[in-house]
Amino acid sequence: MxxxxxxxxxxxxxxxxxxxxxxxxxxxxxxxxIYIVPTRFGLLLGALLFAMVIGGxxxxxxxxxxxxxLMVSLVLVxxxxxxxxxxxxxxxxxxxxxxxxxxxxxxHFMLRNESAVDRCDVEVCVPTAQPAIKSVVTGSYExxxxxxxxxxxxxxxxxxFELRTRYPFGWFHAWTYVxxxxxAFVAPTPAGNRPLPSVAAASGKAMPSQGRGDEDFAGLRSYxxxxxxxxxxxxxxARGGEAAVRIYSDRGAQPEWLEWAALEGLETEARxxxxxxxxxxxxxxxxxxxxxxxPGIDIMPGRGPLHRSRCLRAxxxxxxxxxx
Amino acid sequence: xxxxxxxxxSTTYSQLQWISLCLGLALAAQVTTLPLWLLVVVCVxxxxxxxxxARGYAAPSRAIRLVISAxxxxxxxxxxxxxxxxxxxSALLSLMAGLKLLETQSRRDxxxxxxxxxxxxxxxxxxxxxxxxxxxxxxVSWLTTATLLKLTHSAPPPGWGPSARYAGRLFAHAxxxxxxxxxxxxxxxxxxxxxxxxxxxxxxxxxxxxxxxGDITELALSDEIAFRVRFTATTxxxxxxxxxxxxxxxxxxxxxxxxxxGSFAPAALTPAGGAYRYVVSLEPHQHNWIFALDxxxxxxxxxxxxxxxxxxxxxxAITRPIEVSATSYTQxxxxxxxxxxxxxxxxxxxxxRNVRTLELSHRLRDEHPDDMGYVRAVLDLFRQQPFYYTLxxxxxxxxxxxxxxxxxxxxxxxxxxxxxxxxxxxxxIPARVVTGYYGGAFNRFADYWIVRQSNAHxxxxxxxxxxxxxxxxxxxxxxxxxxxxxxxxxxxxxxxVRWSEGIPWITDMRLRVDALRQLWRERILFYDQSSQNDLLxxxxxxxxxxxxxxxxxxxxxxxxxxxxxxxxxxxQRRESKDPLARAYDRLCSKxxxxxxxxxxxxxxxxxxxxxxxxxxxxxxxVSALCRRYSRLRYGESLHHRSKRASVAEMAFAARVxxxxxxxxxx
Numbered sequence: 001m002x003x004x005x006x007x008x009x010x011x012x013x014x015x016x017x018x019x020x021x022x023x024x025x026x027x028x029x030x031x032x033x034i035y036i037v038p039t040r041f042g043l044l045l046g047a048l049l050f051a052m053v054i055g056g057x058x059x060x061x062x063x064x065x066x067x068x069x070l071m072v073s074l075v076l077v078x079x080x081x082x083x084x085x086x087x088x089x090x091x092x093x094x095x096x097x098x099x100x101x102x103x104x105x106x107x108h109f110m111l112r113n114e115s116a117v118d119r120c121d122v123e124v125c126v127p128t129a130q131p132a133i134k135s136v137v138t139g140s141y142e143x144x145x146x147x148x149x150x151x152x153x154x155x156x157x158x159x160x161f162e163l164r165t166r167y168p169f170g171w172f173h174a175w176t177y178v179x180x181x182x183x184a185f186v187a188p189t190p191a192g193n194r195p196l197p198s199v200a201a202a203s204g205k206a207m208p209s210q211g212r213g214d215e216d217f218a219g220l221r222s223y224x225x226x227x228x229x230x231x232x233x234x235x236x237x238a239r240g241g242e243a244a245v246r247i248y249s250d251r252g253a254q255p256e257w258l259e260w261a262a263l264e265g266l267e268t269e270a271r272x273x274x275x276x277x278x279x280x281x282x283x284x285x286x287x288x289x290x291x292x293x294x295p296g297i298d299i300m301p302g303r304g305p306l307h308r309s310r311c312l313r314a315x316x317x318x319x320x321x322x323x324x
Numbered sequence: 325x326x327x328x329x330x331x332x333x334s335t336t337y338s339q340l341q342w343i344s345l346c347l348g349l350a351l352a353a354q355v356t357t358l359p360l361w362l363l364v365v366v367c368v369x370x371x372x373x374x375x376x377x378a379r380g381y382a383a384p385s386r387a388i389r390l391v392i393s394a395x396x397x398x399x400x401x402x403x404x405x406x407x408x409x410x411x412x413x414s415a416l417l418s419l420m421a422g423l424k425l426l427e428t429q430s431r432r433d434x435x436x437x438x439x440x441x442x443x444x445x446x447x448x449x450x451x452x453x454x455x456x457x458x459x460x461x462x463x464v465s466w467l468t469t470a471t472l473l474k475l476t477h478s479a480p481p482p483g484w485g486p487s488a489r490y491a492g493r494l495f496a497h498a499x500x501x502x503x504x505x506x507x508x509x510x511x512x513x514x515x516x517x518x519x520x521x522x523x524x525x526x527x528x529x530x531x532x533x534x535x536x537x538g539d540i541t542e543l544a545l546s547d548e549i550a551f552r553v554r555f556t557a558t559t560x561x562x563x564x565x566x567x568x569x570x571x572x573x574x575x576x577x578x579x580x581x582x583x584x585x586g587s588f589a590p591a592a593l594t595p596a597g598g599a600y601r602y603v604v605s606l607e608p609h610q611h612n613w614i615f616a617l618d619x620x621x622x623x624x625x626x627x628x629x630x631x632x633x634x635x636x637x638x639x640x641a642i643t644r645p646i647e648v649s650a651t652s653y654t655q656x657x658x659x660x661x662x663x664x665x666x667x668x669x670x671x672x673x674x675x676x677r678n679v680r681t682l683e684l685s686h687r688l689r690d691e692h693p694d695d696m697g698y699v700r701a702v703l704d705l706f707r708q709q710p711f712y713y714t715l716x717x718x719x720x721x722x723x724x725x726x727x728x729x730x731x732x733x734x735x736x737x738x739x740x741x742x743x744x745x746x747x748x749x750x751x752x753i754p755a756r757v758v759t760g761y762y763g764g765a766f767n768r769f770a771d772y773w774i775v776r777q778s779n780a781h782x783x784x785x786x787x788x789x790x791x792x793x794x795x796x797x798x799x800x801x802x803x804x805x806x807x808x809x810x811x812x813x814x815x816x817x818x819x820x821v822r823w824s825e826g827i828p829w830i831t832d833m834r835l836r837v838d839a840l841r842q843l844w845r846e847r848i849l850f851y852d853q854s855s856q857n858d859l860l861x862x863x864x865x866x867x868x869x870x871x872x873x874x875x876x877x878x879x880x881x882x883x884x885x886x887x888x889x890x891x892x893x894x895x896q897r898r899e900s901k902d903p904l905a906r907a908y909d910r911l912c913s914k915x916x917x918x919x920x921x922x923x924x925x926x927x928x929x930x931x932x933x934x935x936x937x938x939x940x941x942x943x944x945x946v947s948a949l950c951r952r953y954s955r956l957r958y959g960e961s962l963h964h965r966s967k968r969a970s971v972a973e974m975a976f977a978a979r980v981x982x983x984x985x986x987x988x989x990x
Binding site: 041044045048051052053055056057059060061062063064065066067068069070071072073074076077078080081084087088115116117120121166167168169170 | 885
């Protein structure tokens with residue numbers, strides 16, 4: 001039974017996908033894409049209403065019939081209200097998110113309600129994730145974070161997500177599919193205890209192991225926004241000089257190459273974890289560009305959140321089939 | 325005792341309180357019909373659950389619940405022997421609701437209780453006729469629905485006020501649809517299947533199928549309404565308004581009874597006067613007869629039939645108000661001779677009883693050998709001898725007729741009818757006592773007659789060869805002017821008189837209230853297939869059949885649903901923007917309609933400028949409007965919305981309304 005229902009749901013999803021095509025976000029929910037069915041409680045109520053009408057007819061009780069018909073109408077009104085709860089709502093989401101394995105990928109959905117009525121209990125469902133529920137009062141917007149558990153490294157894609165509601169009484173279940181490709185890039189869990197290649201190389205030359213390059217002072221350069229404050233030449237500034245940044249020896253400016261090939265003897269996932277850890281270390285530590293070389297992809301040295309994300313995504317996508 | 329573990333779907337104390345309140349209110353409507361022990365069980369169950377919830381405990385263990393359920397269901401079976409039928413069904417439902425509340429843990433349990441409350445409300449209404457009960461139960465359902473709303477709403481639950489208002493709005497939206505369904509849903513004659521109607525012991529009221537001396541006297545003091553009558557065309561004169569009830573044949577010297585009457589069809593009657601058409605709305609009296617004007621000829625109740633003594637009866641007791649349209653002739657002639665069985669039965673007297681009456685009869689019969697002469701002699705006897713007509717006659721012993729005729733001589737209609745029939749039978753003239761109602765009070769506010777229990781009356785019918793059954797009302801021989809009016813008016817000094825009798829405006833008010841009640845009955849309670857047909861005739865749909873009714877229903881439903889959709893959408897749009905924004909939207913959509921849609925990034929002024937470039941013919945007007953809009957929107961009036969500003973906004977809206985852009989000429 002459950003598998004049958006699942007199969008039916010999958011067919012419906014596929015059909016909806018064919019019918020609506022790929023949606024552009026933000027999407028305003030049109031009435032033609034809202035589906036509605038009674039819930040189990042609604043079906044029970046339906047059976048009850050049927051019995052009520054039959055009872056009223058059988059006893060030819062006009063009062064009973066009046067009551068029964070009012071309840072029938074109430075259910076129909078509730079159906080309209082359930083449908084309306086999604087109608088005209090605008091939804092947007094960041095389509096691509098980053099995460100580490102064994103954490104959660106957070107999709108931030110934005111629900112905007114420009115109508116005159118409150119939208120209560122709108123659920124945002126991404127498959128495999130716990131649905132998040134939120135109410136959006138009239139003329140405002142709400143951010144809904146859906147946390148998708150990221151168990152394994154890799155790239156997970158969903159071609160659609162679902163907005164649904166059971167408001168007002170749980171008698172009906174209205175939902176809509178939004179055809180938007182959600183992607184979660186799950187980078188490996190940072191792990192491994194090998195030192196950065198540069199450090200390893202330095203220690204190979206019998207350099208002090210704590211040497212992170214800070215000691216090779218090479219001069220000053222005038223400050224430009226974006227330079228690390230850590231290296232501000234405060235003393236120069238205090239003396240009334242111009243804002244300057246300490247520059248260190250050329251070894252510090254050398255890009256750090258994080259290479260797949262440097263991790264001989266480790267398994268694939270362990271290598272990726274080590275690379276991930278290095279990326280984080282590089283990003284957090286000494287400000288020097290770093291590049292990534294793994295089979296199939298070379299990323300030129302760089303720095304900053306975008307670069308970091310690019311590198312982590314490369315790790316996440318390693319070995320994954322290419323996107324169409 | 326287990327502590328309740330809170331979760332998203334578990335119920336809170338306040339939710340339990342609300343649903344218990346709703347259940348209590350729904351049960352209150354049935355408090356008179358449900359067994360007392362059952363109410364106690366339900367109350368205790370609810371109290372236990374609430375008590376546990378207040379201390380933060382979970383529902384009692386499964387074993388306890390099972391034992392309570394098993395015991396109370398067994399008791400229910402012992403009491404009703406069945407779960408079929410309304411009383412047993414309601415009792416079972418009430419019990420289930422109470423037990424369900426006892427085990428309520430999750431929202432789903434409360435949902436079930438809510439469904440039971442809905443169904444209990446319906447069950448209370450099925451055999452009810454009360455407008456106030458309907459209103460009350462609608463209020464209960466509204467409260468239940470609001471509770472349900474609070475329950476389904478995820479955290480934080482809305483306040484009580486908003487929930488109630490929202491549920492109320494839903495109910496208000498449901499009304500037109502419900503009205504269409506109620507008006508046009510096909511009705512059937514009679515029940516689809518018979519339900520056992522035991523368990524409800526309602527006191528019988530009004531006349532019964534036996535009459536002892538003094539029986540009717542009790543009724544004569546009752547102000548209760550027996551039935552209401554509306555004559556469709558002509559109203560019969562007062563002395564012909566005899567409403568036929570049980571016909572009594574079997575006399576034991578003290579009491580007249582109606583024992584089994586043969587089921588053969590009544591002998592045909594030849595109408596001798598005009599026909600009267602009327603509609604009787606009967607109050608339930610727990611008997612199966614229908615009071616019809618003497619003598620009924622046609623009626624619209626499918627399963628009612630006429631007995632051999634012209635009583636209109638139904639197969640089942642009348643436990644709910646019913647409405648019957650009938651036609652009667654007040655003057656009839658028998659077209660067939662009296663059957664032998666009937667003759668024997670209606671001349672039978674108990675041997676050895678009322679001996680002095682028999683002697684009197686023989687003496688009179690010797691003087692008047694012809695039947696009519698004898699009848700006149702008996703009536704003269706009542707008129708000339710000192711017979712009194714009183715509501716407080718002395719009690720009579722076994723030979724009631726002897727005692728009445730020769731000793732007490734104070735009696736009520738029953739005494740006279742009984743004595744007259746005995747005298748007739750003693751002379752060999754077939755005679756029987758007919759009980760029923762006589763007269764009635766006219767309600768001039770709604771043009772119908774109210775017949776109360778105080779109008780109860782007894783008279784006689786005798787068989788005269790060649791003429792058939794003849795109605796003789798011996799009471800009229802005593803005090804004709806008293807019978808012409810209500811029996812109530814015949815009350816002698818010392819009898820209770822209604823305190824409001826003499827105050828005209830109070831009488832008027834009572835009549836007006838009764839007129840409203842009658843309107844409620846005729847229009848709502850007795851709305852049936854024929855009323856539906858009348859309604860369809862008003863809509864110019866002649867000769868409605870099932871198909872036509874279904875089509876009208878479908879059409880009405882489509883209209884009501886369209887209204888509902890429109891209403892729901894309108895609510896969504898309403899006040900979404902201020903009038904200024906609405907006017908600007910209108911301007912934009914007018915321009916979009918002629919192929920000049922505003923781009924999403926365009927402000928009013930740049931939009932106006934673009935239009936001016938693309939369509940020089942519209943330039944002047946559009947750029948003026950756009951400038952005006954941005955001045956109103958972003959000008960100083962934004963901060964202090966003066967009266968002048970709103971006037972300016974209205975002027976802008978008016979200008980937009982009259983603005984008619986044309987499509988660009990190709």
